[in-house]
């Protein structure tokens with residue numbers, strides 16, 4: 132490898148993950164140190180850190196443009212992973228599209244230097260950096276910022292990790308071993324100017340603490356969300372950031388992902404249900420993963436409802452008599468004919484909503500998560516382009532801030548592992564062509580299409596929100612073609628019962 136271009140992920144003004152470690156600060160240190168080692172090995176190297184971009188799109192484009200402006204043989208992007216605050220060792224992984232063997236080699240080399248799991252090389256077809264750089268590329272996820280085991284192994288072995296990266300990417304052995312430098316100092320936070328100052332005011336009652344870690348930046352909404360994630364509020368406290376109020380309910384309230392055990396039980400319930408074998412009108416039986424995928428999505432929404440997650444509460448509200456576009460008004464007589472009521476907020480209403488959601492996805496796409504836009508329609512701008520099993524376009528976000536909340540929560544997960552998207556389940560029995568996967572336009576509208584297809588649970592949740600606010604977005608609802616089946620209601624009730632511990636999963 133004769134010439135390498137290496138950059139840190141994210142930007143100082145639109146931060147990445149931050150917990151025990153700050154992703155941007157540490158990625159910057161790794162890039163600089165790896166470059167020093169490469170120069171020692173007489174490998175040509177150029178480095179880049181984005182200190183300008185204030186949004187994720189601007190940042191991704193700036194980084195990729197920099198790489199593509201260089202003459203080089205390899206592109207490297209340095210990131211740190213995030214999942215949930217833990218003391219457990221999480222480890223290192225290296226993401227690739229074409230560079231499978233280099234990615235395994237680099238991941239293994241880093242893991243020689245620390246006592247953490249080697250998560251290895253991972254194929255990722257959904258990352259802008261890997262897809263848009265024109266030379267062979269890899270993306271390093273050094274360790275997890277939110278694992279204390281990872282943070283201490285990383286700090287202890289910072290230098291040898293950087294040297295291992297330099298040696299494994301260049302194939303050159305660095306025999307000129309340098310004197311070990313002093314243990315790394317935590318980075319000084321960047322100086323605050325009026326440009327990046329954020330006004331935070333708070334009010335509290337009782338014993339409270341407000342802990343702020345990470346760097347405060349001003350930016351667009353998704354950056355504000357990052358700031359919000361970096362403020363840990365304990366006790367009864369309300370904080371206002373630039374006039375927007377947040378209380379101590381955490382923005383992402385899932386206490387960890389749905390466990391393997393729960394997932395297996397729910398899949399078993401779904402696959403054994405009468406609705407899994409039902410032949411939907413004009414569409415036939417659902418793809419084998421569809422019913423189970425929607426069931427897992429429902430299970431998480433139900434869990435989030437119990438934890439006061441705002442979008443889940445909104446989905447579970449009683450019928451809104453004042454909104455003729457609430458699907459519970461449009462389908463009122465159909466629910467009544469099955470003896471179902473949506474007059475009380477809570478899990479029963481959520482069950483009824485998901486039963487119709489199941490029928491709507493079959494009608495819109497035959498349960499195909501990768502479904503692109505309707506080629507006969509001319510909805511081709513980023514915001515009007517329909518995508519995913521429910522064919523929801525991004526412009527539906529303007530009807531409810533819960534849509535935006537889900538967008539932010541799932542897009543935080545999009546970069547790292549996102550077990551809650553359930554692509555691995557929804558994709559069973561579905562075949563996707565390359566034109567299915569292609570998305571249109573740019574910005575949030577583009578990201579919405581990508582997320583709808585690659586995190587089908589996101590598509591299901593935003594469709595559930597849209598059904599409650601503007602169900603006229605969906606032609607099959609207006610024409611009452613989406614089927615509401617009692618067997619679907621029974622399925623979701625059984626999942627609720629599973630969680631309530633009233634019935635054990637069928638053996």
Ligand SMILES: [Zn+2]
Pocket residue numbers: 140141147148154210211546
């Ligand atoms: Zn990152």
